[in-house]
Amino acid sequence: MNQAFAVITGASQGLGKAFAEVLARQHKNLVLISLPNEGLPELCAQFENQFSIRAEYYETDLGIKENVTDLAAWINANFKIDILINNAGIGGTKCFDDVSTAYIENIISINVSATSILTHRLLPNLKLSERAFILNVSSLAAFSPMAFKTVYPASKAFIHSFSRGLHQELKNTNVSVSVVNPGPMKTNGNTTKRINKQGVFTKMALQEPTKVAQYSIKKMKQGKATIVPNPLSWLVINYMPSWIMIPIMSKKFKNELNVQK
Numbered sequence: 001m002n003q004a005f006a007v008i009t010g011a012s013q014g015l016g017k018a019f020a021e022v023l024a025r026q027h028k029n030l031v032l033i034s035l036p037n038e039g040l041p042e043l044c045a046q047f048e049n050q051f052s053i054r055a056e057y058y059e060t061d062l063g064i065k066e067n068v069t070d071l072a073a074w075i076n077a078n079f080k081i082d083i084l085i086n087n088a089g090i091g092g093t094k095c096f097d098d099v100s101t102a103y104i105e106n107i108i109s110i111n112v113s114a115t116s117i118l119t120h121r122l123l124p125n126l127k128l129s130e131r132a133f134i135l136n137v138s139s140l141a142a143f144s145p146m147a148f149k150t151v152y153p154a155s156k157a158f159i160h161s162f163s164r165g166l167h168q169e170l171k172n173t174n175v176s177v178s179v180v181n182p183g184p185m186k187t188n189g190n191t192t193k194r195i196n197k198q199g200v201f202t203k204m205a206l207q208e209p210t211k212v213a214q215y216s217i218k219k220m221k222q223g224k225a226t227i228v229p230n231p232l233s234w235l236v237i238n239y240m241p242s243w244i245m246i247p248i249m250s251k252k253f254k255n256e257l258n259v260q261k
Contacts, residue, residue: 004029006030006031006082009087022213041057080128083132084133096150116162135217136177138160138163138180178220180219181227181228183230
């Protein structure tokens with residue numbers, strides 16, 4: 001059995017938890033990362049008992065740079081890894097002129113900086129394996145700027161561009177880099193309820209995290225550079241002109257916020 005570990009950030013719920021379970025079912029050892037008090041000890045114990053693997057956890061806030069470097073040092077000191085899934089990310093729907101500087105910094109710190117720094121610090125470890133994989137989680141929002149979510153799509157556009165560039169840079173090495181661009185997902189009841197209010201197309205594009213995780217891991221292991229679990233959404237975003245797409249998407253979030261301007 002391969003004793004190497006898969007590292008997954010944002011692993012306590014939603015897509016991150018789905019990634020963890022899919023890999024656990026494949027008898028992959030895990031290092032799961034999330035904020036404190038989100039149930040990781042119990043989740044790791046469940047995976048160990050159910051799938052006879054090793055499942056370790058580390059609780060920290062990836063929005064703080066020192067925490068990211070400390071996490072990377074801990075992983076490098078204790079584990080051989082051959083999969084890194086940068087799933088942790090945050091968004092939000094707010095008027096840009098109403099948010100705080102801390103709100104903006106937090107999105108950039110978690111979505112952009114943590115992914116970049118953790119990848120950089122763990123790459124030498126990944127290169128020690130015969131075959132290794134990096135999977136970065138972007139979003140279909142990376143291809144569609146929108147009002148009231150101004151920072152989030154921009155952060156995901158960075159992840160997409162970063163991943164494609166790194167894929168090319170490492171193509172002749174043992175490390176394969178992929179980026180997945182999911183659309184809306186049924187991550188929890190509140191999210192599903194909110195998405196269902198955004199119209200027929202959004203509901204048609206809604207996906208189950210487990211199916212997205214299964215598809216993404218399959219394509220990652222095939223060395224696919226860009227992974228799009230929902231081809232319908234991909235076609236719409238790529239072929240609908242931005243002068244139509246941006247106002248449509250922006251109106252959905254404006255209505256959600258009940259903005260009167």
